[in-house]
Amino acid sequence: MKKLLLALGVSAAATLSPLTQAATYTIDTKGAHAFVQFKIQHLGYSWLLGRFNTFEGEFEYDAAAPEKSEIEVTIDTASIDSNHAERDKHLKGSDFLNVSKFPQSSFKSTGFKSTGDGEGVISGDFTLHGVTKNISFPVQLIGEGKDPWGGYRAGFSGTTTLKLSDYGIDYNLGPASTHVEIELHIEGIRQ
Template structure:
């Protein structure tokens, strides 16, 4: 009987430990611990860098089963900030993002393939400018643990290269600017 009770206790403890590892997180945009940035070549002479200041999202991650990870992010594209007001105004108009017609960009993951070393590939549906395409984001886990305020946090970074023409944006900036690199730094607070 003691062996049966001990086995039941160990099983319950193990199941409890596993469920603690599976968690949902809210991306911490409130305290600016998450960023969606972009980089595009400017006429072959330099790099234009910018960010989207207004976005929100969630993710789910289970250390025991990383391949079950999920992400859902919505970006308010009018929040584009390239550190130049006139350029941002142009990027918001119909030549590029057309924010009046397409106010949001969205990424919803469909699969995650871990490499076993804290990196992996997150595939999903990315909607921009009214067009949805599958993209694959190279992901790297940065870290996780308790913060000084009693929350548990987990962070990742990722990058992907997209082609604006694939999303119906055909404004010609020359061959050097055909692609845009998107970099994400995501820190989530466990719920």
């Protein structure tokens, strides 16, 4: 009888609790449905594009309470890929990322402010090259729903621009190349 009353109590509590709760999503890097890309001017004459091939993370999301959204991403800096082996070797060295000393970069959110339907500004601590700074950037919900494999997914996109010298990277590529644009395109699988 005690077990029956306990089960009824738990069931009643679940029924009375809010119907919407933030769900945890694992960023789908195994299925290659997520990307961390970068874009920087090369000497002011062209754009250099690249990405980080290895990263992982999770996010919390509830459409009914987007202000409670959170995200945490860790990037393997040695996985930088600019589609040119010699350039990647230089980018991994002490002039830029210094991956032997700083093998990871990370972002951990500290707040989210909704600015409209499916849009907002996320703030958090970004660490690069051993330096951590609080940054904010706009993000947008791309979509959410069931996937063909019986799961549920949500996808977001965000872009920010970083001043390299703020993170101790001061290699001179000219005045047009002092900032790098970072794009985060993520698709998460609800756990």
